Every structure is written in C-alpha cells, then in structure tokens.
Amino acid sequence: MQSLRFKAIDNLTSVKDGVVVESPSKVTPIFGENVFTLKVAREYVNDEAYKSLVSSIKSGQKIDRVVANQIAAGMRQWAQAKGVTHYTHWFQPLTGTSAEKHDSFFTLKSDGSAIEEFDGNALTQQEPDASSFPSGGLRATFEARGYTAWDPTSPAFIMNIGEGLTLCIPTIFVSYTGECLDYKAPLLKSIEALNKAAVDVCHYFDKSVGKVTATLGWEQEYFVVDEGLANARPDLIMTGRTVFGHSPAKGQQLEDHYFGSIPERVYAFMRDFEYESYRLGIPLRTRHNEVAPSQFECAPIFEELNLAVDHNTLLMDVMAKVAKKHKLRVLLHEKPFAGINGSGKHNNWSMATDTGVNLLAPGKTPKTNLMFLAFFVNTIKAVHDHADLLRAAIASAGNDHRLGANEAPPAIISAYIGQYLSKVLNEVETRVGDKFDEQDEVMLKLDIHKNIPELLLDNTDRNRTSPFAFTGNKFEFRAVGSSANCGYNMTVLNTIMAETLSSFKAEVDAMIEKGDKKEVAIMHVIKNYIKASKKVLFEGDGYSEEWQNEAAKRGLPNLKTTPLALDSLVTKKAKELFEKHKVLSHVELEARHEIELEKYIKYVQIEGRVIGDLTGNHILPAAIRYQNVLIENIKGLKDVGLKPEAYKTQLNVLSEISEHINKAQQLTDEMTEARKAANALSGSRDKAIAYCDKVKPFFDQIRYHVDKLELLVDDSEWELPKYRELLFLR
16 A cells, blocks of 8 residues: 555646636735725724724724624625625634634524624624633633623734635633633733833923834744645644654755745745735735745734734634645744754834834934934843743743754843944943933945945844844844744733833933933933843854853853743742733733643643654554565575675664664653653643653654664655655655
8 A cells, every 4th residue: 555655745746736826916906805994994884983993993992882883783794795604703812823713694583584683792792612722720611701802903804714704803812700811912901001101201202202002023934845745744733843854965055945936836825825815904025935945934014013913823824724725734833844944933023103203213313312222222121131031932842942943043032233233332331420422323324336325234233043133123033933923922022111111211200300301311221221231132143152151151041941931920020010010910920821831741742642653653663664674685695595794784774773663662662651750740830841851852862763764764665754855845
C-alpha cells in the first residue's frame, strides 16, 4: 500500500489549482464592502441612531436599547441585502482563537407565523457557555453563564464561509459575575487608561489635545505547505510543528528566498486572501517571501489598536480558510521546522493625538521635540520597569522554541534606539544643572551629491535582534509569536505605559508646585528617567553570548521558559498595577496565570504524545522493516560464501540503525514515565515546570535518533514527508 507521503507527492505533479482568484484592478471599490461602516450606517439607520453610534465610537457614550433596536434593524437590512441568513457574536476567548455561535434571523411569532428579525437585545448581548472556555477557575462546569457584549468601536462584518454568509458582531466576553474572559475587554480598558494618562502629559505641550489613540501595525509571518504533504504529517496536524525531520541539504543558507520571486501557487493564494481581507476592511499593504523557504509575510497599514487586533485575529482565520481552497496549509506556529527561521508577529506600536500628531515621531520645533522626548523616554522607562510583564505577555510553548534562536530576539527584554538617539539621551543625562538648550531636530541629513536632492534618513538603524526596537516613529515589539493574539501583549504595553506616564505627570507637577518652570521640570524628570532606565538599552547583537553575560551584570531578567516567565503576572507589583488602572483585577490576573500554565502543560503534553505515537507507529516500524532487509541481504551474501569484508557496509548500517532504534525507544519510554510523574503533581505551576524541565528535554534527544534514522533508512520505507518535500514542493 502506497504511503500518504508518496500519494501526496504524486498528486503534486498533476495538481490543478482550479481556483478562480478575484483580481480587482483597484482595491478601493471593494475595500470594506462587507463591513457595516459609519458610511453604511448612514444609509440604513435614522439620524438619532447614527448620531448615537458615532458618539459611542468617538467618545465612548453608551447606546440605549431603543436606539440599539434601530441600529440592529438597519444592520439586518444591510446584511440580508447581501444574502446573509445568520448572525453571530464574534469574540476572542482565552483559547487564542476567535469564537462564534450562529443564530438565524428566522424565528416564529406567538401565532406560529414565520418572521425574520434582529433586535437591539440580540445585537448588544448574548449568552455563550462560559464554563466551556478557559476561565482559570472563575467558572465551574455547573456555572455556565457568560455574556458577550457588543463593541461598537469595531464595526460588524460579513464573513463568507463556503457558500454561507454570516453577520459577525465583534464583542467582549465576560463571566456571569463580570470578570473578563477574553482578550478584547482588558484591551479596551488599557486603551482608555493610556488615553487618560497620555492626554494629561500632552497638555503640557498642547491644551487642545482631547484624545490619544494607541495605534498598531502588525507584521504577520507564516509558512505555507502543500495540504497533502501536511496531512501525511500527524505532528503538523496535531501540534502545528514538525517534531521530527532532518535538515535538508539546502535550507536557507543561500539566502535566496528572502524577497525572492513569490511561487505561483502561493501567489494565487495571497491574491485570494488579500481580496477577502479587503472586503472585510483589513488594509493589507505588503506581501513578500520571508527568510526561510516556504515562509512569507504580510502587513497592513497602521490602524487604531482595537481594530488592528480584531483585523489580525480575523486575518489568521481568513488565511486558513482560503488556503484550503488552494489545497494548501498555513502554519502559524512559531517554529514549525527545526534548523530554519521561525515566525513572529512584529507589533509596531505608537500613539496619536486627535490633533494629528504621532507622539513617537520627532518634531520640527523645540516644543514638539520636547513632547517627543517625553513620550520616547517614558516608553523606555516603562520597558525597564516592567520588562518581566512584557516577557510574560509573549510567553507560550510555541514561542519558547523561537525566542533566542538565530531569527528571533532573546528572552531578555531590552530596547534598541540607535546611535543617534542614544547620543541625544546621553547629552541630556550628562547636562550639568537644570538649564537645557533647545533640542535640535532629531533627523539625520545626508548630502550624497550636489545633483542629488538631500535625503532624510531615519534617526535609527534597525536591530532585528532586539525584542523592542525604535524604528523612527514607533516601537517595534519583535518578540511576539506568530500565533499570538495581539490583544494580550498590547494590553500589557498600554498599561505599563499608562503607569509610567502617570508617574511622570505626578513628578513634573510636584516640581512645578515648588516653583520650577514647566520646561525645566519636564527636562529634569526626563533626565532622571534616562538615568534610571538606561541599563535596558542595548545596541549590539542580542544573539551573542556576550550580551547574555552583560545582561546578567546589569540585572536584567532572563526568563527563558514560559512557566517561570508567567510568575510575573501574579506578583504584588503586577496586581497593584493592573488594578490601579482598572484593566484587570487581581482575580482576573490569577485566572490568566492559571490559564497560561494550563495551556503550556497541554501543548507540551500533546507534543509528547505525538512524539510517542510517531516513534512507535511510524518511525520504528519503518526502521525495523529496513533492518530486516539488511539482515536478509547479509544472510544472502554469507550463503554464497562471501567474506565479511564484502558486507562490511551493511553490517555497519545495521549496527547504526539498531543503536538508534534502541535509543529512540528507550528515551520514549523514559519520556512517558516523566509525563506520568508530571501529571501526578497537583499545582499547575509545579506541573508546568515539570513538563518544561523533565519532559520537554526528551523531545530533542528522541529527535536526534529519529533524524539519524531518517538518513539511514531506505527512502521508500520512510512514511513521513521530509523537509525537502515540505519546504520546496508546491
């Protein structure tokens, strides 16, 4: 019987795409056509409802139930005109994926007659089962009630699933007793906390600022492999990564994939998911080959943070669905293949005022540059003071495989700002006294040639080894994993920034009350913040051993594993921080700590089981079959009277295979016993540490012997698609 591996390879040679890819000549006519924007609302709801919706989006005013009825009616009318029959509250539980329960517009009246309706109650609130989602102990099985509540700041959209159309209403998800059970609710609270703290500081420079909005531009990295080949790899199906696989002769060492010509089949897939994304209002702008073979990236235009998070979560779902049409599989795991780059999700974060100013963009006047310097230094101070929380925000079983590898930042949280801005901060810090000169325009100029126009360069280079790098007018949080929900790490970043800005405001005000001039007070506090946080700044190679040693000397935390990194969530400092800014209560933090530990345990547990299954049911049987072939060959050569020298190679190969078979089985048995011991522990933290320290180390040890067998066993006997096929056959 032919293995799935060879069937998949045979199918590749005759695969016909057969997918008609929509390819509009312009994006603008289709952009947002499946989104209930304010422009659409203007057409489908009355003036009262429209004004209420605008006020809710712009200033957070609540929408009463009467007006909600009017909005719901208009939303249904619009959706049904497009062929929609069902609606759902679309939310982001702590599973890491989105969730939806579809309900029909169809219902029956009391007299039994059919009617289609969608009222304000259905729009604003529903009751999914809260005990069936991760709650960290907040909900027991018999306490099932939870609520989803409409978030008007993120517009409803129509999702195309096969031939069906569903109206999706973005919502938060909370328990019956009010605790947050999702990523969106804390994110919205952190956005408001940052807004309040940032506006207060902005008023030192511009009293007309009424609102500060956090902005985000994410960069999504991903792998694409053939669906047939992926289906022949149980580890890819179950865990999203390959637990075995010897490096191919060619990987990424020629550096010929990055920004190279996009493969035709992948290009068709890209155009297709971009088309669907545009219709959903996701402003994708960039697509390209990434460094590793079969790795790619897409990125949008910057958006308001809450909407950007929704769009990234939605995009991951769209990509997976569209890939199936093209008989491809999208891999969002942080490290699906050993020996080549893994995937991240770089979060480019900044803040913008309602007066049109990017607070992390250097200005052109002393006043605007002072404002930039204030927010810039406050960001560095926030990273320094709460590096442990930022590390916890990116901790996951998948990201542990990636952090510190050759393509990803290390687990040590540091900030990169470039030589020029380092010099600026050094000059401010070492300035004698409280008299400060006007800041020069923070911009480098390069005169290439008298006939070439003057070029303006970014005031920083890029440092791809830094987990938190300033890139000209934003900070790039590079350490976020590719499968992560952006809402989690952005909630932490917003909250620590709100805390630092609040402290900054209090310290400046205290100096002003003592009689100092405002500008002098601001610069004095900035100077103190530079001194207090400069040890988190690092301009060099984050991959180097020298940095590991230097970071230890500086006292920077190096939390290499998820179980230890997660401890930061439940410190007294963290609880006081999140409660102070009304983002998460101490109970909600404890619950998240428990959820993340349980998630880690289950991921590693699943990987261990998959390793055991593959070793026992795929690897060893194939190796033993080939072992028997060699034995028969040796016997035959003996029978014809040949001397041992004639079959020396066969004997050596047979010996090697036998050794690797025995070691692979022995280590698998030992891993199983270690899993049992870990499972016997009661506390989630102890269990997670046991899985990390006692179970996970077996993975690489078993892999070593399995990958050696892959090189020794007859290729026709090997059942699992090899790296050369997964990465290069499309």
